[in-house]
Amino acid sequence: MPKMEKNRHAWWKEAVIYQVYPKSFYDSNNDGIGDIQGIIAKLPYLQELGITMIWVSPFYQSPMADNGYDIADYYAVNPDFGDMQDVENLIACAKEHGIQVMIDLVINHTSDEHPWFTQALAQPQSKYRDYYIFKPAINDAPPNNWRSIFGGSAWEKVAGEACYYLHTFHRKQPDLNWENPALREEIYAMITWWLEKGIAGFRVDAITFIKKDQDYGSLPADGIDGLVSIKWKSRNRPGIEVFLNELKERTFQRFGCVTVGEAPGVPLADYGQFIGPQGYFDMIFDFHAADIDVENGSEWFRRRDWTVKEFKQALFASQQAFIASGWGTTFIENHDQPRALSKLIRDPVFQNETGAKALAAMYFFMHGTPFIYQGQELGMKNFNRTRIEQFDDISSIDNYHRALTEGFTSAQALEFINQRSRDNSRTPFPWAKTINGGFNSGAQPWLEFTHRDFEINAEEQRHRSDSVFHFYQRLIQLRNLEYPEVLIYGNFSPLETHSDDIVAYARHTDNQRLISITNMSNTPLSYVIPVGEVLLNNYDSIDSNLKPYQTIIIKECVTNEQV
Known part of the structure; x- marks a missing residue:
């Protein structure tokens, strides 16, 4: 399908994208x-929901240190997930259900088990x-004091050599x-x-990290470990535009594909460079609201x-930055975020279906392409683990130990x-109120369930x-169908509101005006x-007051002058 000009109608603007985390979606074997x-x-289920595209998180060959975001072979499928024929069948079968397939593109780093690295x-x-990126040791120590995103030094010593390699x-x-043209x-x-x-396209992972400051200099420490976050020297740095323009011109621009950049660290004022008429991508993910609960989107123990x-x-x-620059994304959950119902609604009484619907309508009709993360459409919530040993996520384990180091109790x-x-x-994913929630037929899953009662499940909700x-x-x-x-x-x-706790906005054309109001x-x-x-x-019902976590969508009776 040919790509439209960015300021006109385009198929990817009309998409509703559902993110599938394959390791946890459905275990067929x-x-x-x-x-x-x-x-x-489960494509019939997705078709019934009404989505038009799936974004499938990494299924490449990987040792799974970071659940597939550490790729050992870009051209192979991890045997846990199947084989390349399965992927080709997915693309074909999804098309039969009116669904396109977008995959993750991870090109800031590979696995240390990739043949390129093992040969290096x-x-x-x-x-x-x-x-x-290999750099010599300085006084038998790492080249600088950069801290990796997952904690500890961003430099790993090479066995038998007086040098280190970089890992963001x-x-x-x-x-x-x-910086190496042959690699590119x-x-x-x-x-x-x-x-x-x-x-159909790519969600481009961690792409704002591909350009590093070439001085590789240290900065003042920002933690008691004596290290400083690597993001200040390797995220959205000057010169990244050269790489991103070349990437677009050599690949994406030649196909009618959609590209969604994961773009943390990009100021709102610079969005035009990323999603404007000549931008690097069609859309980007913005995290200013998603990370509202942590200080500057940093370590999880720095709460706000x-x-x-x-x-x-x-x-x-x-929203205004997206509109001024091009096109954006709307989302409240993904594989790197906790459940929105638990994060954005702090009163446990309303961490229920009422609250889930309020959050859904609040975000879904904003300007941009909406994303739904698997289980979000059921109103899934966070779990409550009692031991750090119950966690698989390396970032969770790092943040736990960082918090202890910073003086917090266990x-x-x-x-x-x-x-x-x-x-x-x-x-x-809880498919039904059966053994293992219908995720499989009884084998121990790779990760503990959120809850074992499976009261929240797809089968029950489909029939209610x-x-x-x-x-x-x-x-x-x-x-997608009516308006x-x-x-x-x-x-x-x-829209102006008398209360700061009401989120209200209008979507309007010359002759229609729809209002979204959420308490x-x-x-x-x-x-x-x-x-x-x-x-x-x-x-x-609707009364003189908005009820707690009430959300209403209204097609307003207006004249052209009112619009």
């Missing part, structure tokens, strides 16, 4: 690990040594050297190979007592991790008309409801 055949088996270690004089993330994820050619050939297989007003300001600021550290762990969204599942189904119908011109391409306008608090709030047709309401 009962080995405890979800797989590609499991995704194929075995043959220091080979071309592969320059595919990665885990030590088993050595960074690729984008290898990357472009791989991307082209996947696009020729018929995938955020307010709805701050959350709303972050949401609307991102109980406090565990509370931080329960709130923010990436494992919260990675637990096996007032469920969260059917609420999401209705959201998709409104956006696409206003809810996809219409203008976006924040993000646990108390009734005064709001003058516009006159019009109520298209959606998570309560049975």
Whole structure:
């Protein structure tokens, strides 16, 4: 499908994207690990929900140090998930269900088990040594004081040599050297190979880290470990535009694909460079609102007592930046975030279907392409683990030990991790109230379930008309089938409210105006409801006050002058 100009209608703007975490979606062969055949088996469910594209998290050959984001072979499928024929079948079967397939592209780093890296270690004089970033030791110590994203020094000593290699993330994820043209050619050939297989596009992982400051200098420490976050010297650094433009021109621009950049660290004022008419990507993920609960999006133990007003300001600021620059994404969950119901609704009384529907309608109709993360459409919540040994996620384990080092108690550290762990969204999907929640037929899953009662499950919600599942189904119908011109391409306008705890905005064209109103608090709030047709309401009635966590979508009766 040819790509449209960015300022016109485009198929990827009209998509509703569902993220599948294959390891936890559906285990078709009962080995405890979800797989590609499991995704194929559940395509009818996804079609029933109404989504039009799936983003499948990494299924490449990998030792799974970071659950597949450490790739050992870009051209092979991890046997736990199946084989390349399964992937080709997924693309074909998804198409039969009206669903396109987007995959993860991880090109900031590889696994340390990738042949390039193993040859770089075995043959220091080979071309592969320059595919990665090796620096000599300084006084028998690492080259600088950079801390990796997953904790500890960002440098790993090479056995038998007086040098280190750089890893922005885990030590088993050595960074690729984008300064090397030969390395870039290898990357472009791989991307082209996947696009020729018929995938619809890529979510591009950690892409703002590919350019490092070439002085490799130390900075003042920001923790008692004497280290400083690597992001200040390796995230969205000057010169990255050269790499990103070349990447686009050599690969994406040649195909009618969609690209979604994971772009932390990009100021709102610079969004035009990323998603403008000549931007590197079609869309990017913005984390200003998603990381509202942690200080500067940093370590999870640096908590913030955020307010709805701050959350709303972050949401609307991102919206305005997207609109001014090009096109954006709307999301409240993904594989790196905890469950929104537990994070954004702090009153446990409303961490229920009412709250789940409120969050859904609040975000879904904003300007941009909406993303739904698996289980979000059921209103899944965080778990509550009692021991650090129950966690699989390396970032969770790192943050736990960092919190202890910073002086917190083990109980406090565990509370931080329960709130923010990436494992919260990675637990096996509950398909039914049966053995292992229908995830498989009884084998021990690779990760503990969120809850073992499986009261929240897809089968029950599919058969109950007032469920969260059917609420999401209705959201998709409104956006894509009934009001696409206003809810996809219409203008976006924040609305003034008397209460800081109300999130309200309008989507409008020359002759239509739809209003989204959500009370993000646990108390009734005064709001003058516009006159019009109520298209959606998570309560049975509308009174003079908005009920706690009530959300309403109204098609307003307006004249052209009012629009």
